[in-house]
Amino acid sequence: MSGALLQVDGLTAGYGAAPVLHDVNLTVQPGEIVAVLGANGAGKTTLLRTLSGLVKSAGGRVAFDGADLAGTKVEHLVRRGIAHVPEGRGVVTELTVDENLRLGGLWRRDRADAKKALDEVYELFPSLAQRRTFAGHQLSGGERQMLALGRALIGRPKLLLLDEPSLGLAPKVTAHIMTLLRDLRERTGLAVLLVEQNVRSALSIADEGVVLALGRVVTRNKASVLRDDADLRHAYLGF
Template identity: 45%
Template sequence: MTALLTLDAVDVYYGPFHALRGVSIEVGEGEIVSLLGGNASGKSTTMKTILGLNKAKSGVITFDGADITHRTTTKRIRAGIASVPEARRVFPQMTVDENLYAGAHTRRDRAGIAEDIERMRTYFPRLAERRRQEAGTLSGGEQQMLAFARALMSRPRLICMDEPTMGLSPKLVDQVLDEIARLNSELGIAVLLVEQQAELALSIASRGYVLATGEIAVTGSAAELLDDPRIQEAYLGKSGDR
């Protein structure tokens, strides 16, 4: 599989604190990859570094064969990277449609934007029903759908999703994961899924990486990670004994 995104030995500091230590990960074209780990493991720092919100002290970040290590966030979005941030973070006082238009802020093709708005209404019929409703009045699941749709408005090749199931009921969690898998399958968009809930994340991913204190501790296919005693004990609440 052709690599779309590559982090090669990336180090990130917050002042004197060494937040990421030689992190190397890869996401292939059209692939779902899970980035797992507990609190303060470095998951969100990795996500922000990919988006250009954190600066890499050393190492190289490559997207679609080009070095983007020192590019701005706007240029990374234009290159094809989008994000669905933690806790959704829709614009609560803006309508559903206004949120969608905001997702296309780096684009200038007005006809294409209008076409994509219609496409989002087709992908997410509930959003079409609530197009003039303020986003802050939507349910948690509907806000997550809006966050997905807003990310798609930039026409990305990779979406980075930070804890997309956080705060949702078990039923809505299943719906969100189904939507991620559907969009990946239908649109061929690669997904980097940052999650604490390993079993959920790995249920739709092909591969995964586990971060611990800013370093990659374990990597493997989804099946391998689910069967790894270390993962079972640390993240699935199961004993590693067989």
């Protein structure tokens, strides 16, 4: 689709000689939330790790904001506007909340705007503002997820790659995280590629969904269509 922020064509990738992803195609438009769904082992995390430069692709093309990303280093992807929040939060537990957040803006040259972004994150996550001097290991699971999100947002990304944000969280906390993602999209135009095992939550905020099975795309459609397709849900999504 023309005008896509992220365009993935025929992506093949994996570890060693064994491909995990096979000829994957997808797009993410500016300001769009796309949910990547599928069972364990479907290739969802490998997809995000490949897009963020942590896994080398074996074939296909990835373009971001009109530019081919082949050979782009991880740190340069961040500067171009791609932020990756991996499964397991990725918080530095020995550092304080404030130190973790400031890590997200160390590379930025506009120090005034980096400070403004930090203030905005504290406004977005009041519980982090109240715990800014707490070490990462003193936070709850939900607070660590908010911290990981906040650190990614300090860089003002155009695209957020978010892997299993609800993992290990209570349903109420999960609902809060999903609401925050939807609000961020509406307020800032942030695009999100969301990998999530909690299918109902993901589809409740997504515009479109991509279903993976054994590293291949089995369907792409509007989130509302996927929610209403009982056969597809039973076959690939477990509900």
